[in-house]
Amino acid sequence: MARIKLSATMFHEAVQKGSRSFALCVAGARVAMLxxxxxxxxxxxxxxxxxxxxxxxxxxxxxxxxxxxxxxxxxxxxxxxxxxxxxxxxxxxxxxxxxxxxxxxxxxxxxxxxxxxxxxxxxxxxxxxxxxxxxxxxxxxxxxxxxxxxxxxxxxxxxxxxxxxxxxxxxxxxxxxxxxxxxxxxxxxxxxxxxxxxxxxxxxxxPAWEALDELSRSLDPNSSFLEGVRDLLDATVDLERAVNLVRDMLVSLQLLLDNSHNQNPPGYLHTCAVCEPLSIALVELVGLFDDGVALAMNTVRREVEAQLDGERVGNLRRTIQEAKEPVETMKExxxxxxxxxxxxxxxxxxxxxxxxxxxxxxxxxxxxxxxxxxxxxxxxxxxxxxxxxxxxxxxxxxxxxxxxxxxxxxxxxxxxxxxxxxxxxxxxxxxxxxxxxxxxxxxxxxxxxxxxxxxxxxxxxxxxxxxxxxxxxxxxxxxxxxESNATHNATRNVADILELPDPFKAPGTMSSLRRLMSDYVASQIDGVFQLLELVMANQPLRLADNPILTKFRGYVRSVNMKAMFWPLPTEIADHPVYSSMPIVFYPISILCDDLFLPPSLPEQLSNVYAPGLDSMVVDGIATGGGPRIPGLFDDQSVTWDCPSRLEGDCSGSNYGSGDCEAAKAFVTERKLPLLTQPLFRCRYLQKPGAPAGTRCDVEDMYKVNGSWINSCVHPNNTVTFFEQTCTITEFEENVRSFDLWFYRIFQYMDDIVEALVFRVADDLKALVYLHLVDPVFSLLDQLDCSxxxxxxxxxxxxxxxxxxxxxxxxxxxxxxxxxxxxxxxxxxxxAWRISRDTADAFDPSSHTVVTRAIVLRNKVKQRIAQKASRTEVDSVPDPSPDPETSAADRSQVDALARRACGLWQDDCRVLLRDPSIELRHGTCASGAERLGEDEGLYAKQGENNEPLRPAKFMPWLEPDGGAFVPRCVGDAILKVDWVELRYGALVEVRLRYGPELQDVAPQYAKQFDQAKKDARKKGRKGGAMCSILVQVFPPSYRPSDAETQEGGTIIDESIPKAERPVSAAFPNRTPVCYDAMRSAADVLSQFVKDLIASIDTATKEANDAYEVCTDLVRKIGNTFQALDPELKDLKEQNSRLMQRMAAVSMDKDTVIKSSTNSKEQALRRATAKAKLDKQMVLFSKYDANKDGVLDKKEIANYAKKEFSFTVPEPAMNSLLQVLVDEGAKGVKKANFHRVRIHVGMAREKAKDLHRRRAV
Known part of the structure; x- marks a missing residue:
């Protein structure tokens, strides 16, 4: 705890000094540059x-x-x-x-x-x-x-x-x-x-800020501008009523004519011959209305109302207020x-x-x-x-x-x-x-x-x-x-650069100020006013007397639906019964009498002859100047009352019995019902305030003293319609009623347009342009920052x-x-030197010139000689020491050897977490002892017959873990020892010749080569020497003589798997690092547990010490209150001690908290390491050829033995495609966990397929 306090104090002082230096440096830098x-x-x-x-x-x-x-x-x-x-x-x-x-x-x-x-x-x-x-x-x-x-x-x-x-x-x-x-x-x-x-x-x-401020105040809900706009909108509300009435009446007639029951009554094989021509003519009338002044005025009114009333004007006002802030900031x-x-x-x-x-x-x-x-x-x-x-x-x-x-x-x-x-x-x-x-x-x-x-x-x-x-x-x-000159796409207008939140799009979307103020609002309003000016310049104010409307009213007024419902020849020809009817009866309408259609109808129907049912049944069909085509019956052989009764015997018919029966059935089943039954759909205008289904009669709409009464428009400025079934007579009346409706509603709309045109085109425009459109355009166009x-x-x-x-x-x-x-x-x-030396030369008491020249010459010669001597010394080569080096050189090499061996021994102790272990067998000693040679344990591959196998069972061991040992140079001794530990793990310990030794002691290279040659002559297959190698192999790895992969080692198969920490093959030999090699997970876990225990002990000691100190202060605290004023220094010392206790308490809690976090982190890492080791054991288990990867066959074996599951061929191909790197032979260790995932996915897919087949 004292060391922690000291470190904290030093850190605090360093921070204070650094802060002062930082402040001075920053101030100086800013003053110098900015x-x-x-x-x-x-x-x-x-x-x-x-x-x-x-x-x-x-x-x-x-x-x-x-x-x-x-x-x-x-x-x-x-x-x-x-x-x-x-x-x-x-x-x-x-x-x-x-x-x-x-x-x-x-x-x-x-x-x-x-x-x-x-x-x-x-x-x-x-x-x-x-x-x-x-x-x-x-x-x-x-x-x-x-x-x-x-x-x-x-x-x-x-x-x-x-x-x-x-x-x-x-x-x-x-x-x-x-x-x-x-x-x-x-x-x-x-x-x-x-x-x-x-x-x-x-x-x-x-001025920009003032303009924005003025716009913001103008858009205030209680501003005079918006009050004036609302007054004008209220004063022109009749325009919306009239436009809605005319538009909805046009739409209603279009729906009436397009209704399938009215065009082709289902099942009756007839069609309305006038519906389509009327619809075409109605399109022209709708175009007249759409291009008229009334609709343009109403569009202006609705756009102004939409932009300057409700939520949109609030969004516009907020946008302007948000634009004021950066402008104000820029100004400041x-x-x-x-x-x-x-x-x-x-x-x-x-x-x-x-x-x-x-x-x-x-x-x-x-x-x-x-x-x-x-x-x-x-x-x-x-x-x-x-x-x-x-x-x-x-x-x-x-x-x-x-x-x-x-x-x-x-x-x-x-x-x-x-x-x-x-x-x-x-x-x-x-x-x-x-x-x-x-x-x-x-x-x-x-x-x-x-x-x-x-x-x-x-x-x-x-x-x-x-x-x-x-x-x-x-x-x-x-x-x-x-860059902008090169791309031609940069803008220099602040209105296009300044971006604000767009209230009309998704949250977080930004748009330019021009888009928010001009494109969304001002341009929209300006566009409808310009459209109104264009329409007023090219279209008359009144439409009631327009020739297009007059012509269409003539069409509607001349409609005779009974004479204009004609049979469908193609459907009759396909009918099993009616197809036998004589073809001369196909053009017969459902009107009883013959009729020449009036010339006021559309051109394709004007003056067309429409024969009636009387001509078909008894009178015969007129052919112009020729003889009449006879009807079905003579007057004496038929009972005919159009449109209610047809009775007659086809035996007395003017046509064959079959033809007569078909024609008779067509009249009674398909024509007469169209005249008598309600097979059509009529549309009527709902009367405002009356029960649903109450018609608003056109006769009720009239003009009194310049004002129109009963316009059939609801208080919300809309009109509604309702449909009901009707007969062909009612359908005809419904269509003809639009003649008078159109005349009166267009008169009504024209009167309102004439009364309100200047209120909209002049007053409303002047008000909106004065307070909104012109200020916005003027501001946005004058923000060029070029x-x-x-x-x-x-x-x-x-x-x-x-x-x-x-x-x-x-x-x-x-x-x-x-x-x-x-x-x-x-x-x-x-000049001064020459004059000075001349004066000195004539001074009898001075020989300055001679002295200086001699001294200078001697110094120059001396420097030249010294430089030459240094050059010669540097150029003399340093002779290499003789192989038979001196005793001093030998002792220096021996010291290096002892230090290397000692370092390795210390590393082994640290590695095995056990300082009590002592290395034996004299691993750094030289001599004639040949360990392991008699047992036939030799290396068999590598450039010098000396493979280096990495540690597979304990990855925390270095594969080439020994330090070089120069002392054994020239002995040509191969030292190999095998030790079998608990759980069956094999440990190979050897002294080998390593390349690092050449770098450290190149003067012994010849001796190294000669030692290897001697070793081969004596029948030794291994040439390893002079450095320590520790390799660990898992219990599952037992190399055989048949191994051919690089780095293999022949091992005597007679070595049993021991259950105790001794070597069964070599009972008289003490293993290196005896009884200390354990599983990496066990060693690491034990080490972590020891650390945790020491942390807990230290934490308890710190808490106990603090409690003792606290109890002491509590007991003697009251004593200081009774001390004399003269003992003021003791009170001050007590106060400083209390402050120190508080600081120590805070530091203690911080250290305990940090150690607790470290403890938890270490436990998590130990657990994770154990899981990873377990997976690696599985990998080594199924890596049969020990090539470091799992091929297709090994993966299939893994899935079969671990999960009792045969991986389907498509799933196996997908696994190999995803997990096998390009050029690799199989899945690497790092991706082994993904193999388990893919196998699991394949199992679930197989289970799903099995369940679906079962269902």
Whole structure:
């Protein structure tokens, strides 16, 4: 428990230190990178709004100050290379962001600071910080004097230094343009995005929010807009009544004519000749109604009512309210994030850039100051060289002091100048590195990049963040612009990008704002109003006097159903009785008298001659100008009363007896019932408020003082009909009644249309368009965010391709200038050195020149000699030790052998969970003892007749479990021992030659080969030696001499299966790891039980100790209350002890809980391991050929013996197809459990088949 407390305390301190480091690193990273490009916050940081109008005013002022931006062309390829150069190979800043984001996606705890620390390599840091390191190097090394053309070198260096400084000063213009462009484009975006710009087709976020708010208030159930809509809908309700009445009457007539009882009365072999022509003519009348003004007006009314009343208007209002939230959020984010660039705050963009651009620019004067210093350094050097050239005496006498003073001053001035520029250039280089990395992220920005940035910064991504990223991608990304130009499928309208929950589809479905507001609502309403305008421009208001209606009324008015029901010739010809009737009687109608149909009927019936029953029975059928065709009977031989009676003897008929009887039967059975019986279906209009089945008579509908009475429309603006059986006379009256019905209902509808047309077409339209349609279309069409891409391009051009790129160029120039200044220091040092040494040479008390030359020469020779000697030593080969090595080498090998054997012995003890076991037989000893050779137990296969069989019965044993034993090298002794354990398991223990020994002791390779040759000469078939191999075989595995598979071993079959832990074959031999080999499940289970017992014991001891402590505190707790105030320290110690007890109690409970969970997990694993071992025993049992897989025959044997079931051939083929890998011979061990499943499925299918056959 004490160790647990100590670990917890150390962990707590580490967490606190890590938290502080984390906070400092994160703060530093954000300040260094995000402040460099605050615009990235437009996408990543969404905050609260601040002083909107004031910010907009400042943005307008900034636009007037900085805009328009006048700048030259940008070479984007070269500028991007410069950015990549400034960022370093691989864009390290961007790579850090990507790595951090990837870690966050995998739920790992990462932050930018730690990843940056791990990512920045020392080489990268040194390369970037070299100028700073050079700036800190204030000590110049000594060089040998040599003759140079000082003036030529100095002039070239001076010209390069001054030129580069002048070019650096010229780059200030690009920086100023970049800063000016950044301010201009930021202010333009803020102004245009928030306040709007009609010329850019963007209404602005504030006007958009106000428009949405106005729409939301207009759609409030109690708003004046919806109240006005409801008033107009109530005022035009008669239009719906009239339209419903006319439509339903048209439908009712169509149903009446299409009724099968009316078209072809079942069984009577007659058809209605006028029904189909009337139906065709009715279609034309329905088309007139569908294309009329009345239906268009009612469609408008119903669409407005559907969209602006009930649930749909509520869904529309919620959609608008949901759309307000992201618009408000976007407005606030623009104001806050871009406010950094436009606000006149101390920490804002304007204040921060005053030192870089503008009239008060310090940066420009700094560049000019560097140029001035460069010119000053050149002038000082020029004067120093002039003094040297004119005053140097050529070694004849000492130079004047002014020569050394001038050259030394020039050298120091150049060195200070170089160090200063190294410092400035290094700072600019590091700044441009960070800026270049961020700029590359800006240039390549898209939605995926934005998500990467957010994940790397640890910003949670909700729906609003994803929406903002999508908006930024579609509206601003230059990369997305290239892709959209290639695919031509990207949109830049916020209404198409903004997605909200679709209330008209399944939950969770998202649709664009345009679809929700325009396609579902505004476009629907606009479409019906446009249709109404089209209909009113092409169709008359009134339809009652339309020729189509007049013609159809003439058809209905002229209908004579009795004359228009004609026999069906084909059905008569197929009838067994009526087929004998003379064919001349086929066209006879069911009317008693003959009739010429009136000309007002449809063309195919107009003026058609319809002979009646009188002509068929007695009068004969007229044939025009020819003789009449005789009827069935003469007047004297028949009794005929149409339509009730026909009696006559066919013997006196004008036709044959059979023909007469058939015709007579047809008249009495098929014609006369149609005239007298109710075989038809009539449709009548239900009278409102009356009992069901009460007709509403057309005569009751009339017009009084411009108002219609009794329109037969129910209060809910609908009409209903009912059907009843009727005779042909009633059917005819039912059809003819539609003449008057149509006249009056069309008059009724026309009067209402004329009265309400302006209320619908003008008043309702004006109200809906004013408050809904026009605002929606105007808003959605003015949300084009394409201008944001122009801003983003302008920002990247200004900030990245101009400002940051120029910083990189200037830093490179300064580093070059500093490097050249150091060369100038060398040139001036030559002049100073020569003058100094000349002066020393003429000093009688000094031999400095000679001393220095000798010392330097000796040091050089010494270094050359040392280097040569090291090269010779390294090139001398190390001779291999002789096989007969020294005693020291032998002892070293023996030590290795003892350590190897000891390690193996310890491993055996740990493996067998029994530290009391001692290995015997001297497994690491050498000598002439040949264990197992006399019993004939030899290996028989393998490259060196030495197979390695894996442990099949105890998989936790390594198949090659021994350590190498170099001590037995050269003995050529084969040591093999077989031990049979309880349960019949066989254990083979041998010392063998292993390849690992060659790697460890290659100097003994010859001895190894010779030992193997000697062993073969002496008749030994096994060549194994010098490493320990332990192999375990299950009781079911008893290899025989007939085995041919690789790795087989001949075993004496006389070895019995012992029931006790001794070897029956070798009773005088002590087995290796005696009595410790047990089943893996038994060993593991016992080990787990021991651990559980120790856990339970430790838990009980911890609880007991805590109880003792608690009892002690409880007993003496009251004593502290009575102590004197002077003993305050004891009370404080007691309080701290109580706190420690509470903490220990919590830790104790945590450890106990963790150990309990581990205990349960270990038990579950032990149980699972036992089950798995049991399955593997079954696998080995039925793997007859021991090839490690179960083939078709072995699987069949398994099913037969374990389940008494023969697997059907189709089931066996399916099993092999699924479980056998391609190229394999059978099912592997890993899939053995699936074999049991397939066999079980086959058994159940067989049982089901048996049960079905039994049924």
């Amino acid at each position: 402040k460099t490009l605050v615009l990235v916050g437009v996408v990543t940081g969404w905050a609260q709004s601040v002083t909107d109008q004031q910010t907009l005013d400042q943005a307008r002022a900034l636009v007037q100050k900085y805009c328009p931006v006048e700048s030259g062309e940008i070479n984007y390829e070269e500028s991007r290379k410069t950015l990549e150069l400034s960022a370093g190979n691989g864009n390290i800043v961007y790579d850090v962001l990507v790595q951090t984001a990837a870690a966050v996606r995998e739920d790992e705890t990462q932050n930018i600071a730690s990843v940056l620390q791990d990512t920045v390599s020392p080489i990268f840091a040194i390369r970037k910080a070299t100028p700073l390191l050079m700036a800190a190097k204030w000590k110049f090394g000594r060089v040998l004097a040599f003759q140079l053309l000082l003036w030529t070198s100095f002039v070239l260096l001076a010209a390069a230094v001054v030129s580069l400084c002048a070019m650096s000063a010229a780059e200030h213009e690009s920086i100023e343009q970049g800063i000016q462009g950044t301010g201009c484009y930021s202010a333009q975006l803020l102004q245009d995005a928030v306040a709007g710009n009609r010329s850019l087709n963007f209404v602005g976020l504030v 984010q623009m104001l806050q994030q871009l406010g950094y660039f436009v606000k006149e705050a101390d920490d804002g963009f304007q204040k921060g850039t005053e030192a870089l651009a503008g009239e008060s620019s310090i940066l420009y004067f700094g560049f000019l100051g560097v140029l001035f210093l460069a010119i000053l350094v050149v002038i000082v050097g020029f004067l120093a060289l002039t003094c040297y050239s004119s005053c140097h005496r050529g070694g004849e006498e000492p130079d004047p002091c002014v020569v050394r003073l001038g050259s030394g001053s020039s050298m120091c001035t150049s060195y200070i100048f170089a160090g200063t520029l190294f410092l400035i250039g290094g700072i600019l280089l590091l700044v441009s590195m960070v800026g270049g990395g961020v700029c590359l992220a800006m240039v390549d920005f898209d939605q995926q990049t934005g998500e990467t940035l957010l994940e790397s910064l640890g910003v949670p991504r909700d729906d609003s963040i994803r929406l903002a990223l999508k908006l930024a991608d579609q509206c601003m990304s230059l990369k997305s612009d290239i 201008f944001m891409r122009s801003f983003w391009k302008g920002l990247t051009d200004s900030l990245c391709f101009r400002a940051v790129s120029s910083f990189q160029v200037i830093s490179s120039y300064y580093v070059w200038v500093a490097s050249l200044a150091l060369v100038m220091v060398g040139v001036m040092y030559i």
